[in-house]
Amino acid sequence: MxxxxxxxxxxxxxxxxxxxxxxxxxxxxxxxxxxxxxxxxxxxxxxxxxxxxxxxxxxxxxxxxxxxxxxxxxxxxxxxxxxxxxxxNKDRIGDTLAAFLRDNFLTARVVARRMHRVDAAGAAGKWLADPAARSGRLRHGASRLAVNVLEGLDPDQFGTMVRGALANRLRAMQVSPALGRTLEAAIADDRHLPLVDAIIRWTSKTLDANEELVRAMIQKRAGAVLRWTGLDETLATSVVRGLHKMLAEVAEDPAHPLRAKANEGLALLAHDLQHSPEMQAKVERLKNDLIDNPALAGWWMGVWEKIRGGMLRAARDPDRALAGPIGEAMRQLGRTLQSDPVLKAKVNRFARRAVVGAVADYGDGIVRLVSDTVRGWxxxxxxxxxxxxxxxxxxxxxxxxxxxxxxxxxxxxxxxxxx
Missing domain, CATH: 1.20.58 (Methane Monooxygenase Hydroxylase; Chain G, domain 1)
Structure with a gap:
């Protein structure tokens, strides 16, 4: 018909x-x-x-x-x-229709009142928790659309575009304060201790791997008298053994003075990252150098290709993707949305604010679109x-x-x- x-x-x-x-x-x-x-x-x-x-x-x-x-x-x-x-009177009809939409549907007060009766979190939770609800034309249509989009875009160009967007975001972000706060919180909870232990182990392994280089450096800086008497080799051996002994003691003793010095140094670093302009400038320069490094760009393109390949595989076979960890995570999220009243209230509040905000921002544009469309006929x-x-x-x-x-x-x- x-x-x-x-x-x-x-x-x-x-x-x-x-x-x-x-x-x-x-x-x-x-x-x-x-x-x-x-x-x-x-x-x-x-x-x-x-x-x-x-x-x-x-x-x-x-x-x-x-x-x-x-x-x-x-x-x-x-x-x-x-x-x-x-x-x-077609123009007046268009204006009247647009005014009707604005006054009865596209006002923040009306939308907010209607959204109070909408359980967006419950509906989303039910859809996520029930695999049968996610089957059908919607899911398969969305998967075909995703495949077409991913295959239609130039991988290099799209990867470069995404990398550029991330790079611009990182450039605009001041990472020093965030790093400082993270390090400060880790020190307060003693979560930095595994890092200190790892540094000690790495130093010990590095010393073992480069013992001959250390000996050569000590002997080179020894005086001529020590080299003539052969004591330079004895001195180098003593220094190397002392370093090994000190690292072993630091690794075994949680209360070793060097550990306290390391903690003081890390605490000072956390403070400088948050409050020192000089340290923040150094970190920003290092960040920008890393972003501009061609090696990082090559690494990112490899990562992006793996991500894109995974997205394509998931889009081509949504049933298999949803049967794995992704599907279980979606089901768990759906059950949580239905059973957790606090989370449900937060999600509904976010949905309500998003819709009301969209109406407040774009309602007049929608009204003008209706009026201008009728005028254009x-x-x-x-x-x-x-x-x-x-x-x-x-x-x-x-x-x-x-x-x-x-x-x-x-x-x-x-x-x-x-x-």
Missing amino acids: ASPLTRAGDAVPVPLRRMRRLATFMLVAMAALFLLSRRMEGVHPAWGFVQSFAEAAMVGGLADWFAVTALFRHPLGLPIPHTAIIPR DAQTITGRLENAVGRDLQYIRINGTLVGGMVGLAIHVVDVWL
Whole structure:
């Protein structure tokens, strides 16, 4: 069946054509009945009742035909005043429709009141928790769309674009205070101790791997007398053994003085990262150097290709993806959204604020879009669309006008005869 809103030039919907023909047929039938009753008026008094009915029915049908036609065009093409109402007032109709939308739907107060009755978190939780609810056209259509988008985009260009967006975000972000606060919180909870232990182990392994280099450096800096007497080698051995012994003691003793010094150094670093302009400038320079490093760009492109490949595999086979950890995480999130009243309240509040904010920010734009769209239609377009939308009901007005007019005429004739 044709859509009730058709474009200008489209065929008139079949139900509308049928109703037009029926209303016109009834009007013609009343005219024929009126002529017949005039000729048969002297045969029997009953024909007077028929004539009154047919005459009033013609008047009612013609009046309603004129009224219905005058909404959309000039009756019989005659420029009668106050006809072709819709084409002449299409701009005002658009403005009125836009004002109606704004006052009754697109105000923050109305939307907020309606959103209070919407359980967005519960609906989302039910959809996420029930795998069957996620199946169907929506999921498979979304997966096909995701595949087409990912395959249609140039991987290198899109990866470069994403990397550029991340780089710009990182450049605008001052990382020093965040690093300082993170380090300060870790020290307060002793979560930095594994880092200290790892540094000690790494230093010990580095010393083992470079013992000969350390010995050579000590011997090179030893005096000529020590080298002549052969004590340079003894000194190097003593230094290396001392370093090994000190690192072993630091690793075994949590209260070693060097650990306290390391803690003091880390605490000072955390403070400087948050409050020292010089340290923050150094960190920012290091951050920018890392961002501009070509090696990092190459590393990112490799990571991005892996991410893109994983996204493509998940999009091509959503059932398999949802059957794994991703699906279990979604189900757990759905159950939590349904069972946790605090989280549900937060999500609903966020959804309500998001919708109200969108209405506040874009409501006027939507209203203008409606008004400008109607203004942009030509008179024939808006007339055709409105007539095809409500014309069938308007033809009922013609039919009812014919019948009601006939009944009124018959009633008047009955009263006239009785009196």
